[in-house]
Amino acid sequence: MQAHLDVPPDLLDAFRTAGVGELEPGAPSILAAPAGHGDWPSTLEALTGLYRKARAAAIEGSPVVFLVSSDALLGRTGALNAMAAMGVVSAARTLALELRKQGAVANCLASGVDTPRDETVQWSLHLLAGSADGPSGEVVQLGGAQIGKALS
Amino acid sequence: MRTAVVTGAARGIGREISIRLSRDFDHLIVVDMSPTLAETALKLETLEVRVTPVQANLTTDDGIAQVVESVDAVTALVNNAGITRDSRLVNMDEEDFRAVLEVNLGVPFRLVEGLADSWAGEASVVNIASRAYLGNFGQFNYAMSKGGVVGLTRALAMSLAPDVRVNAVAPGLTATEMIETIPDDVISRMVAAVPLSRVGLPSEIADAVAWLCSAESSYVTGQVVVVDGGRSLT
Numbered sequence: 001m002q003a004h005l006d007v008p009p010d011l012l013d014a015f016r017t018a019g020v021g022e023l024e025p026g027a028p029s030i031l032a033a034p035a036g037h038g039d040w041p042s043t044l045e046a047l048t049g050l051y052r053k054a055r056a057a058a059i060e061g062s063p064v065v066f067l068v069s070s071d072a073l074l075g076r077t078g079a080l081n082a083m084a085a086m087g088v089v090s091a092a093r094t095l096a097l098e099l100r101k102q103g104a105v106a107n108c109l110a111s112g113v114d115t116p117r118d119e120t121v122q123w124s125l126h127l128l129a130g131s132a133d134g135p136s137g138e139v140v141q142l143g144g145a146q147i148g149k150a151l152s
Numbered sequence: 153m154r155t156a157v158v159t160g161a162a163r164g165i166g167r168e169i170s171i172r173l174s175r176d177f178d179h180l181i182v183v184d185m186s187p188t189l190a191e192t193a194l195k196l197e198t199l200e201v202r203v204t205p206v207q208a209n210l211t212t213d214d215g216i217a218q219v220v221e222s223v224d225a226v227t228a229l230v231n232n233a234g235i236t237r238d239s240r241l242v243n244m245d246e247e248d249f250r251a252v253l254e255v256n257l258g259v260p261f262r263l264v265e266g267l268a269d270s271w272a273g274e275a276s277v278v279n280i281a282s283r284a285y286l287g288n289f290g291q292f293n294y295a296m297s298k299g300g301v302v303g304l305t306r307a308l309a310m311s312l313a314p315d316v317r318v319n320a321v322a323p324g325l326t327a328t329e330m331i332e333t334i335p336d337d338v339i340s341r342m343v344a345a346v347p348l349s350r351v352g353l354p355s356e357i358a359d360a361v362a363w364l365c366s367a368e369s370s371y372v373t374g375q376v377v378v379v380d381g382g383r384s385l386t
Binding site for chain 1: 244249250254257261284285288289291292293295297298299301302304306307308309374375
């Protein structure tokens, strides 16, 4: 499979191992929410980078999976991480609405620090392969650690 | 003395929140970059509350400092200032993306940082989000900023507990200047999707904010109160 990948290095290796190859126009995108930035300007810069890639996907009408941290969604890893993660979820829902006429989907995949990388890779590919009638604008939570929490 | 700070107070929902909070607070610090803030201040002075208007651009360090220097102890902070720059993502300029994020999300974060040493006991922060945080066509930037506000609310609810409660109010379609440019037939279609069959009033948003600033919500923190006439269900 071909995909635009903007994910942390450890996940990048896992995607490569799973056979996800070089990007080409019209390929789907797997984009990680910004995390670990120490101040607002650098967080805004990272979100702007994500905006550029999401816009490119919107222009191509190609599907997108956004990777977010469950702990960040719940505000457990600091304000800047929470702002970025929940911001990406809301942006993904909006992108899902805008992509609908083009038959493409946008979803979020939420995982924890203990989530096996292979699981993240397989679910990302599964969500990218979905039809317009499948899930879109959703937050898919891996594992059961956050059951009962206000995840999104 | 109970002091409340309200940003974006010159008009619309922010002005109405200021008027509503004048019943519950001794001192209101009203903030806006617009000179029409003076009109809100004049109105508040007739309501027998001490008023300190701060005309400032909160996207700058100087603007944040102006607010911080105007307070001794804050009992309530209402982060209301916000802007829109709507378009489909395919047509959205980077400048418009960044402007909305900077004002709607960066300002609340920076203001809370600036006020870190200024909280009175049992204080309350209310961040004005939007129903758009659930996703809204043509508002990639605005939805992201308001989702970010919800994330900020959750993180602060934990980091500032137990002394400060932090919640959000997410208004739906509300009768402010922001919707005056929308054609009537479009408004009619939007209202048709609202179970309560009407546009919300700024005073109804202000009442929710006042509740979250009051002791009546003393066991509520980290939550989003959606005030949208039921629109998020249809």
